[in-house]
Amino acid sequence: MNEFYNKDIISIKDFSKDQLEKIFTSTDKMIQLDSSQRREICKGKTLGYLFYEPSTRTRLSFDSAMASIGGNSLGISNISSSSTQKGESLADTVKIMSIYSDILVLRHTLDGSSRFASEISDKPVINAGSGTEEHPTQAIQDLYTIKKEKKKIDGLKIGIVGDLKYGRTVYSLLYGLGNYDVDVRLISPESLRIRSDSTYDIKKNIDFTESTKLEDHIDELDVLYVTRIQKERFPDEEEYLKVKGSYVVGQDLVNQMKDDSIILHPLPRIDEISTEVDKTKNAKYFQQAEYGKYTRATLLGLTLNENGF
Amino acid sequence: MNEFYNKDIISIKDFSKDQLEKIFTSTDKMIQLDSSQRREICKGKTLGYLFYEPSTRTRLSFDSAMASIGGNSLGISNISSSSTQKGESLADTVKIMSIYSDILVLRHTLDGSSRFASEISDKPVINAGSGTEEHPTQAIQDLYTIKKEKKKIDGLKIGIVGDLKYGRTVYSLLYGLGNYDVDVRLISPESLRIRSDSTYDIKKNIDFTESTKLEDHIDELDVLYVTRIQKERFPDEEEYLKVKGSYVVGQDLVNQMKDDSIILHPLPRIDEISTEVDKTKNAKYFQQAEYGKYTRATLLGLTLNENGF
Amino acid sequence: MNEFYNKDIISIKDFSKDQLEKIFTSTDKMIQLDSSQRREICKGKTLGYLFYEPSTRTRLSFDSAMASIGGNSLGISNISSSSTQKGESLADTVKIMSIYSDILVLRHTLDGSSRFASEISDKPVINAGSGTEEHPTQAIQDLYTIKKEKKKIDGLKIGIVGDLKYGRTVYSLLYGLGNYDVDVRLISPESLRIRSDSTYDIKKNIDFTESTKLEDHIDELDVLYVTRIQKERFPDEEEYLKVKGSYVVGQDLVNQMKDDSIILHPLPRIDEISTEVDKTKNAKYFQQAEYGKYTRATLLGLTLNENGF
Known part of the structure; x- marks a missing residue:
């Protein structure tokens, strides 16, 4: 089993040097795969994104990463135009998105939001930027x-x-x-x-x-x-x-x-x-x-596959 | 042929007890399928959504349901920011979306809108909420x-x-x-x-x-x-x-x-x-x-497959 | 090799009668394919759209065309709500989208925008409407x-x-x-x-x-x-x-x-x-x-496949 399987990615502080190097090695491999091999990695898997703070760049980077490994993406790119306007809590929104998808990608203005989301979600959570410090x-x-x-x-x-x-x-x-x-x-x-x-x-x-x-x-x-x-x-x-x-x-x-x-x-x-x-x-x-696309594809691939890729 | 094939889903009043029970049995089956079997059900099919009234929750429920059975979704999630601002009629918008997709999912403020759409569309129409009473x-x-x-x-x-x-x-x-x-x-x-x-x-x-x-x-x-x-x-x-x-x-x-x-x-x-x-x-x-995702996947699967799944 | 492979589609003026007729013949073929054959044409390929001027109709036409030939789409449908608000240049946005996708579809208010984009992008660019004259x-x-x-x-x-x-x-x-x-x-x-x-x-x-x-x-x-x-x-x-x-x-x-x-x-x-x-x-x-969906699918298929389809 690969050690990143089913794990949240909340803070860069949670990663040891050894873990970072493993991710780099996997990214090297990801780059070398041909596109049809790559598309098998997360075939049929769904990424659910929740962006409480709009970031087109980061969202598209995840979206294209997920597409390149055969998965698809759905979610809310600008939460102000969604149900949460009706006042739904972050906790409820996260619970629902964890039903609709295999992995959650959360962007939020507040520190700690991703850690909080990971405690609520059945599915792994990736922090796509939160608060003042974290963008692992x-x-x-x-x-x-x-x-x-x-x-x-x-x-x-x-x-x-x-x-x-x-x-x-x-x-x-x-x-x-x-x-x-x-x-x-x-x-x-x-x-x-x-x-x-x-x-x-x-x-x-x-x-x-x-x-x-x-x-x-x-x-x-x-x-x-x-x-x-x-x-x-x-x-x-x-x-x-x-x-x-x-x-x-x-x-x-x-x-x-x-x-x-x-x-x-x-x-x-x-x-x-x-x-x-x-x-x-x-x-x-x-x-x-470009490396950002491949590192994200790698992180998604490792998190969603028990035996890596 | 399954009786739901190519049929519109406009009002819960159109469903008999027998039909509801058949849908429930199919949903049981949907849940039991493994994800790779599920993805064959609507492989390559396209759901087209037209939301005249925003509803992130309902849209994502359909989107994730369609993704889980191998299909994809496209459409307009908030019609106020679209061509219809230029004054296009519901009828024309429905006609075009029925060209772009295999099944239409319509949300509208007015009673009767889905029934009307179903008369215009070549493709089956699912009412995702209309007027004061209907959300089948x-x-x-x-x-x-x-x-x-x-x-x-x-x-x-x-x-x-x-x-x-x-x-x-x-x-x-x-x-x-x-x-x-x-x-x-x-x-x-x-x-x-x-x-x-x-x-x-x-x-x-x-x-x-x-x-x-x-x-x-x-x-x-x-x-x-x-x-x-x-x-x-x-x-x-x-x-x-x-x-x-x-x-x-x-x-x-x-x-x-x-x-x-x-x-x-x-x-x-x-x-x-x-x-x-x-x-x-x-x-x-x-x-x-979660059952909402599976019942919607079931309805899509039955409507889009002559012999069900 | 088909002559449209990897070529930009910037202006209708760039097309000879002979080329137009070849595209028409290919479109005839596209229409005759069954849907599972069609889905092989751009399987796993990604279309990236950049719409500086909203056009739901054109965007959905490309989106459904790409879906019908097995590809997927991602991008920005209304650039005013994106990173470019922060002042990013068209050149940079194009460069990034050409990393995230296999082909770019650009809509812009200015004449010459697509030609400019095609000079910057590593990937072929399709003009989806620009300035006062061009919508090839x-x-x-x-x-x-x-x-x-x-x-x-x-x-x-x-x-x-x-x-x-x-x-x-x-x-x-x-x-x-x-x-x-x-x-x-x-x-x-x-x-x-x-x-x-x-x-x-x-x-x-x-x-x-x-x-x-x-x-x-x-x-x-x-x-x-x-x-x-x-x-x-x-x-x-x-x-x-x-x-x-x-x-x-x-x-x-x-x-x-x-x-x-x-x-x-x-x-x-x-x-x-x-x-x-x-x-x-x-x-x-x-x-x-409807023909618009098929001609676009044809153009995408020809541009993205060395040997056509």
Whole structure:
């Protein structure tokens, strides 16, 4: 029996290094399968999604992952237009969706929502983003991309730039990186530094420095992970305009990077990375999106098959 | 040839006791099939849904039922955001959907809409709720749940509590129960009593009494069917608050019920049934939701296969 | 290898007469296949749709076409409720959807959007309507309907009536008809005549006359193609009311038509064609919708299979 069978995927913190490596190996296998073999993996299985917070990207990533392994998807992509408007509790909605499907994919604004759902559901629950910190499938996608493109994770210098305060993705990635021996540079405007209540936990497992200047670190990084800075996060526009330019990754910055460094982004991207960068060999964010499809297909395949695939 | 092949499902009134029993027997069989056998039943068939009134629950129930028997679903879940905004008639929309699919599932605010659609469509039409009275697949789901959980319907004492005036579900259930020898207690606030224009028809087939007090009947019931009371149905809030508490089913009420009685609810539930009741052996409303998936799969399978399944 | 394999479908202008005829022959074959053979054609393939302009009709036509040949569909039916609200570029959205699917179907308000998308996407792109002129799959559906119902296109007298200024469908049809030897009558209110910047191109390939009176031509037409006149296109309501009645096709007009003439409409129809006409043998607009499903299935099948089907 594979150890992920019938298990919930709630937090990246629940995964050991050994488990992550097993998932990566399975993802390698998933990629190598031909499409007709892949379609047998979850043939006739149904994924039920409940998105209390709309996220087209994440929903389509799961939808296409499930389709690629022969399953289908149904659910509610924007819960505000559903029965729950009538006031149905999360618990009841989860119970019903666990009747309608073989696995639940939940996105919710609140921390703990997925853990709560997993206690109620008869079927395994995958957290597709919740609260301020958790987005485990994104973290697995990101870690797999690093592993695949750099051939290793241990020993890398990783810069994470942008909105480190509100970016759920960043926290999940940092917790995931905690399993590896990495050197992390957190680069953000002063007002968007990582939250101090989280640094305590992260520091237990990771060496990181904080800085406001991307240029100071650009030449030493193996991985540059860029996130979006949302204008609305700033108290006034002036402050936004002040920092905005300094975090745009353009050809000039890429020129300063190590030859074999890679640039990642969870997408969607607005203008944090100039489109001129897309053509450089360092740009791996679209590759990352593709790996996201395969890592999700892998997680679904492992969770829904007693003997894996 | 099975008698349901290619037939519309418009009103519960169109079904004889014999037909209902045949559907129940087929549902038993549906449940016993393993999932790969089930997926052959409507393999490659397409369900087309047209929801003029949004109902996530009913739509997902059909969607998951169709997926479980190998078919797929497409359609319009909220017609206000569609071409019909441009003023297309129901007739034209139905004609087109009958080209795009093998069976139509229609939800509409108006009485008679499904009958009308069935006259236009080349493909069979299933009424997924229309007007004030008709929701035949819900009634079949409810009757099946009673039969399955109580091993019979004849001879039972059935209490129906809540909003009996506006609840479409209640009327369909009562018409369905008209095929059986049952003893019905209708329990509601004075202002939400069953509509007098319907009682004439219902009385022809069913003995029922009306009452405002749930406590007076709770100890004699075999089945307690709870429906939601919507605040907005009351002329003023004061009147609402007056009756509200007396129709909430909590542990205290369950304690007064017969040991083998069952509690049903069409869902979604707001607070008509306390969550503490969920764990009692009497609570069968989530089981009822699951049976809804199987009864719908059965109806689709019978309607779309000349020789049944 | 079939010549349509892996090719984009951007403009009807890109298709030669020979290519159109090949598509028609393939559509004939598609119609003759039984449903289980059809489902093998795109088994396990995924269509990704991106609708920047909602069009339920076109989306469902593609969705049902893809389902009929064994594939599935996913995507965004109304892009305003998606990630692109966060400001993602069309280019990025296209890149991601080309990762999630095997073929892209794009609907967009801007001319050139599909050509642009096809340059970005690794996967073939089908234009499902863009800008003011292009809707190639609708034109192919229309031409196929004429061919199928009249047994030929060359030599026909074709009247196109309604809003010729804003109707994207009309332009695509005219460009498609440019491959044939036809005699075209354009009939519209003065203010909704075909745009002069397009007539230059169209005149190179087609003989057409312009007129405001449908009655003057009704008895000579082999094909009457009716389009909707939208009230909001008129500067004032009075002008609208003046012309409105004269373009409604009723039984009286049908009586004046040649016995074997056919009436087409891209749908949805409001009141341009009276419902009394639906029952005449001339009415072929619902047949046209059905052919639309088969021509789209054919285009998908040819584009996604190296050796056709």
